Amino acid sequence: MKDQIRIFSIETISSWFLGIIWISPLLYAFWAAFHPQEYSTNFDLTAPIVLDNFIEAWSYAPFSRYFLNTFLIVTFILLVQFVICTLAAYAFARFEFFGNKILFYLILIQLMVVPEVLIVENYKIMSQLNLVDSIIGVGLPYVASAFGIFLLRQTFKSVPKELEEAARVEGCKIFSILMRVYVPLAKPTYLAYGLVSVSYHWNNFLWPLVITNSVETRPLTVGLAIFGAPESGVNWSIISAGTLLSVSPLLLGFILFQRQFIQSFMYAGIK
Amino acid sequence: MEHLVPNNLNRRSVMNVNKIYKNTLVLISIFLGYFSYAFGIELNMYYPVAVGGPLTKIVDGMVAEFEKQNPDVKVNAIYAGNYNDARIKALAALKSGKPAQLSVMFSIDIYELIEQDAIVPFDDLVNTYEEKAWLYSFYPTLMENGVTDGKVWGIPFQRSTIVMYYNKDIFRKSGLNPDQPPQNWNELVDYGKQIVSKNSNTWGVMIPSTGYPYWMFGALTMQNNQVLMNGDGNETYFNHPSVVEALQFWKDLGSKHNVMPSGTIEWGTLRKNFLEGKTAIMWHSTGNLTTVKKNAKFDFGVAMLPESKRRGTPTGGGNFYIFKQSSDEEKKASMRLIKFMTSPEQAAHWSMATGYMGVSPSSYQTEALRNYVKDFPPAVVARDQLNYATAELSTFQTGRVRKLLDDAIQSALTGNESPKQALEKAQKSAERLLRRYQ
Numbered sequence: 001m002k003d004q005i006r007i008f009s010i011e012t013i014s015s016w017f018l019g020i021i022w023i024s025p026l027l028y029a030f031w032a033a034f035h036p037q038e039y040s041t042n043f044d045l046t047a048p049i050v051l052d053n054f055i056e057a058w059s060y061a062p063f064s065r066y067f068l069n070t071f072l073i074v075t076f077i078l079l080v081q082f083v084i085c086t087l088a089a090y091a092f093a094r095f096e097f098f099g100n101k102i103l104f105y106l107i108l109i110q111l112m113v114v115p116e117v118l119i120v121e122n123y124k125i126m127s128q129l130n131l132v133d134s135i136i137g138v139g140l141p142y143v144a145s146a147f148g149i150f151l152l153r154q155t156f157k158s159v160p161k162e163l164e165e166a167a168r169v170e171g172c173k174i175f176s177i178l179m180r181v182y183v184p185l186a187k188p189t190y191l192a193y194g195l196v197s198v199s200y201h202w203n204n205f206l207w208p209l210v211i212t213n214s215v216e217t218r219p220l221t222v223g224l225a226i227f228g229a230p231e232s233g234v235n236w237s238i239i240s241a242g243t244l245l246s247v248s249p250l251l252l253g254f255i256l257f258q259r260q261f262i263q264s265f266m267y268a269g270i271k
Numbered sequence: 272m273e274h275l276v277p278n279n280l281n282r283r284s285v286m287n288v289n290k291i292y293k294n295t296l297v298l299i300s301i302f303l304g305y306f307s308y309a310f311g312i313e314l315n316m317y318y319p320v321a322v323g324g325p326l327t328k329i330v331d332g333m334v335a336e337f338e339k340q341n342p343d344v345k346v347n348a349i350y351a352g353n354y355n356d357a358r359i360k361a362l363a364a365l366k367s368g369k370p371a372q373l374s375v376m377f378s379i380d381i382y383e384l385i386e387q388d389a390i391v392p393f394d395d396l397v398n399t400y401e402e403k404a405w406l407y408s409f410y411p412t413l414m415e416n417g418v419t420d421g422k423v424w425g426i427p428f429q430r431s432t433i434v435m436y437y438n439k440d441i442f443r444k445s446g447l448n449p450d451q452p453p454q455n456w457n458e459l460v461d462y463g464k465q466i467v468s469k470n471s472n473t474w475g476v477m478i479p480s481t482g483y484p485y486w487m488f489g490a491l492t493m494q495n496n497q498v499l500m501n502g503d504g505n506e507t508y509f510n511h512p513s514v515v516e517a518l519q520f521w522k523d524l525g526s527k528h529n530v531m532p533s534g535t536i537e538w539g540t541l542r543k544n545f546l547e548g549k550t551a552i553m554w555h556s557t558g559n560l561t562t563v564k565k566n567a568k569f570d571f572g573v574a575m576l577p578e579s580k581r582r583g584t585p586t587g588g589g590n591f592y593i594f595k596q597s598s599d600e601e602k603k604a605s606m607r608l609i610k611f612m613t614s615p616e617q618a619a620h621w622s623m624a625t626g627y628m629g630v631s632p633s634s635y636q637t638e639a640l641r642n643y644v645k646d647f648p649p650a651v652v653a654r655d656q657l658n659y660a661t662a663e664l665s666t667f668q669t670g671r672v673r674k675l676l677d678d679a680i681q682s683a684l685t686g687n688e689s690p691k692q693a694l695e696k697a698q699k700s701a702e703r704l705l706r707r708y709q
Contacts, residue, residue, distance in 0.1 A: 037566070041543060061325075132367075214349070235562070
């Protein structure tokens, strides 16, 4: 009895409903990408399955290079973010220094600024540093992430002081306390933040488009935009194939590590 | 960096024996630096892609051909997203002090670029008689969006008009003459009714109303003998009776005559609908021509848009602009590049590859395009229609003014407001925006 009620509860129905809405564009992309173009809006189950769309999409732009670039950009940003956010969060969480409150609030305010507003300013700085059209130039404006600092600070604050004291008794100095006590305990937060960061920068479009000029630096999203074609309307089969190509690594990662993903988000949320 | 080298050299020469050798090396490197500065010019050109197909490859091919003919100029052709992205990218680069030298951008961006003091008029760059003649070698209607204040700011490159694509097979099935597309608004309605009554799953006509509603609307108002704005870009005529009448007709196609789906029609999927025979007629950009030709499984025709009081369509697409922040040599090299890209042969090549128009009468005189047109007559419809064309909606504050008109059109089509109400409101807001430019 109890089970039956559960199946038809409002929560279950609405989460199925939301889930289906959420996944339908992806399902459509699969349908359109694997079938000939005349079937892209005809749902005929006997339609032949072909790979032509992928081949054509692949030939539109140097996607293998774009994959490499996206990978480099995302890795670069993530690694530097980890270092900077860890150090900043440690300072804000455990040290009293002049102006620490004000500084922290300033960083929080940064969360409310839409990055697109800063495109011109960021471009100016990058061009002064001679980093226009470079992978580092794409990543640099994002490495000091307010969200990352905030998230890690909250996690570090929740670590019991006793652990730190015990480490100190054992002879640990400031830096090794960070590395041996705080960082290992914050692993789920790192994972959760890493996922947010990777998916954001994998999908980022406007800034990379503005700051890059050449095939050697441009990420996948910029290549994908070639299919946009606002003046003539879109070829759905090809754009779907291109989209699947670019999201496939993230998608695969999500399917393989789904459980860890969800757990890490919950863990980070509770804290 | 160079000025550091002599210092370095002096210090070393005190303690080192290789003075002469190093001196020579520095001299050579300075000479080489000068050499490459004086005889090699590097140009950055941004361009947007607005129609389907691997356009970046076509542009790269044209640029490679230019470099072959002009070995002293190196061109980096940089794909910059759609028209909007291209403008953002160009303006960001401009403010950083390291702009590109030239760019293809939306023809209607002209007022914003002038207001930002980003571009130079071509009149200031042409000297010889021959160059001045070149400025006037393009179709005059294509120049309308590039000229203001008596000066030429934009040179037409990827330009289009709206044409009427129609499905001849459906015309035959409905008892209509496949070689006689509707010539005026009444025929459009009558033919539409006949098509709808003879076919269960086919609409008579579709005019897209998302994406670029103001563009389609520019065609309807021109056919009703009224333009939407003045040439200085500081007045709009949205509430003119002929404009209101045009919007009423657009709405009636769907809600009164039932030859078009009521409500809005999606820009992005319209071609698909036409190719699948869900509509017998579509109004769309000539930029679609090559794709429709490739994918249509039926006999199709292309015709000029029908008339009410006269024929009419706005032009559309992108122009070449030269940025102010570039040296005189770079401007000269940019001129050479633009001249090459718009030369009759290249314009013909571009037109055949994309469906965009040849920008000058002489491009249609080239052998390649003459032969192409002979085999495929629809390719000249856009050109012939230029005789009736007008500029695309472009004013100061273009983005916001355009949005006002777009919203008015959509709210009338979906029945939220009457066409008159909606357009009056848009006109009032537009006047407020444009007051300080008058």
